Structure formats: C-alpha cells, structure tokens
Amino acid sequence: MPTAPETTSAATLHPKSSHPRWLRLAHWLNALAVLVMVTSGWRIYNASPLFGFSFPKSITLGGWLGGALQWHFAAMWMLVAVSLFYLIINVVSGRLSRRFFPVSPKGFFHDLGSALQGRLGHADLGQYNQVQRVAYLFVMLDITVLVISGLVLWKSVQFPLLRELLGGYDSARYVHFIAMSLMVAFIAVHLVMVALVPKTLLAMIIGHKEHV
Known part of the structure; x- marks a missing residue:
C-alpha cells in the first residue's frame, strides 16, 4: 500500500531570516553613529586631553571643537534612538532571552x-x-x-x-x-x-x- 507523501511545513517553504531587516538596519545605523561619535569624540578630547597624548587630526572628525561637538551630538541622538529601538524589539519579542x-x-x-x-562552528548564524x-x-x-x-x-x-x-x-x-x-x-x-x-x-x- 503506497505511503502518503511527506508534507512540507510552512517553515520549510518559508525559511525565517536569522538577521531580519530591522536588525540589519539597527546594526548599520548604530555602526555609523559609533563611528561618528568616536572620531568626533577624539577631536573633543584633543581640546582638553586627559592623558599625555592626542589623537592625530587626520583620524578625527569635525575640524575644530565646535564642529566636532555638532557631529557628536547629532550622532548621539541617532545612537540613543536606534539602541532603544533595538532593545525594545528584543525585549518585547522575547529575542533577548532566546538569543543572549x-x-x-x-x-x-x-x-x-x-x-x-578554530573549532567553533558557524553553520547557524x-x-x-x-x-x-x-x-x-x-x-x-x-x-x-x-x-x-x-x-x-x-x-x-x-x-x-x-x-x-x-x-x-x-x-x-x-x-x-x-x-x-x-x-x-x-x-x-x-x-x-x-x-x-x-x-x-x-x-x-x-x-x-x-x-x-
């Protein structure tokens, strides 16, 4: 007697993304915000160093103290907004407890x-x-x-x-x-x-x- 064909689950037909769009968007926006904040922060630091060194001007952002502060504050609001967005979704969806x-x-x-x-697997990202x-x-x-x-x-x-x-x-x-x-x-x-x-x-x- 022929056996019934195996059914394909919806999850198999429609695989779930381990990196959904909202996660990728938050990742790249935060990466940009951190880059701007760090490089402008180095320029702010140079205006009043804590230690006996300064950062090369070529790797800082803002050109002068006022300009660096403007870049720093602009990136700060992006970092705060995106980080809150990321945290809220992780908590509400339960992803925080599942993944971390x-x-x-x-x-x-x-x-x-x-x-x-070199023995740590990366098959499932x-x-x-x-x-x-x-x-x-x-x-x-x-x-x-x-x-x-x-x-x-x-x-x-x-x-x-x-x-x-x-x-x-x-x-x-x-x-x-x-x-x-x-x-x-x-x-x-x-x-x-x-x-x-x-x-x-x-x-x-x-x-x-x-x-x-």
Whole structure:
C-alpha cells in the first residue's frame, strides 16, 4: 500500500531570516553613529586631553571643537534612538532571552577555548555562542555607560544625581573615555572575527535564511 507523501511545513517553504531587516538596519545605523561619535569624540578630547597624548587630526572628525561637538551630538541622538529601538524589539519579542541567554563562566570559557583553537562552528548564524552573547551584552552595557557619562559631560548641572553616581564631572570624563576605548577594542575584535568568517558580513547585509 503506497505511503502518503511527506508534507512540507510552512517553515520549510518559508525559511525565517536569522538577521531580519530591522536588525540589519539597527546594526548599520548604530555602526555609523559609533563611528561618528568616536572620531568626533577624539577631536573633543584633543581640546582638553586627559592623558599625555592626542589623537592625530587626520583620524578625527569635525575640524575644530565646535564642529566636532555638532557631529557628536547629532550622532548621539541617532545612537540613543536606534539602541532603544533595538532593545525594545528584543525585549518585547522575547529575542533577548532566546538569543543572549543563558550565559555562564563555564560555557563562556569553553566556547572561548574552542574559538581560539578554530573549532567553533558557524553553520547557524542565528545561534550565538556564549562568547558572542557576552560580547553583545557587554556592548549594550557599554553603550548605556557611554550615554550616561555623556549626559553628565553635556548637562552636568541638569543631571546632578548621575554626576554624583559617577564620582563628579572629572571622573565622568575618565569613565566616558574608558567606555569609548572598550567600544573601540570591541570593534577591532569584531572586525577580525568578520575577516575570519566573511559570511557573517554577507548575512548582515542581505540577511541569512534558516529553517525553523
């Protein structure tokens, strides 16, 4: 007796994108905002350096202090708006708990060891390993610190509680600089990882389909 043909599920016919349009849009807008903020921030830093060095003018944005401030504030609003958009969608949709948790020290160091030995798989780009989860959660926290410390530097009188939580205006400058430096370090590592696994860049440009 002939068996009934296998049915094809809707998920097989219509694979789901692990990088939906809203995610790719938020990624590239935030990448632009961070690039503008970092390079204009370097020009602002040069006007009153915290340490015994300045950034080469050729890699800064704004030309002069006033111009750098305008670029910095414009990118700040983009970063805040896009980051809130990204966070709200992740929380409301449940994606935050699905993609970024659970995390544990044991799982993190296991995946880190596998990555350093080139044994970490990248077949499913929609599933984050624990190194990626920790890195992306760190970026969310770092952006929060950048925004809070930036508000203190911008409107110190209007945000006295934030100023005191950061130890005063001068301390907020160091917090802001350290948070910026950590962001630049993350970007550098991120670019190295993209170079090692080029298909992740393609997926963030055109999306990546996965069957669910």
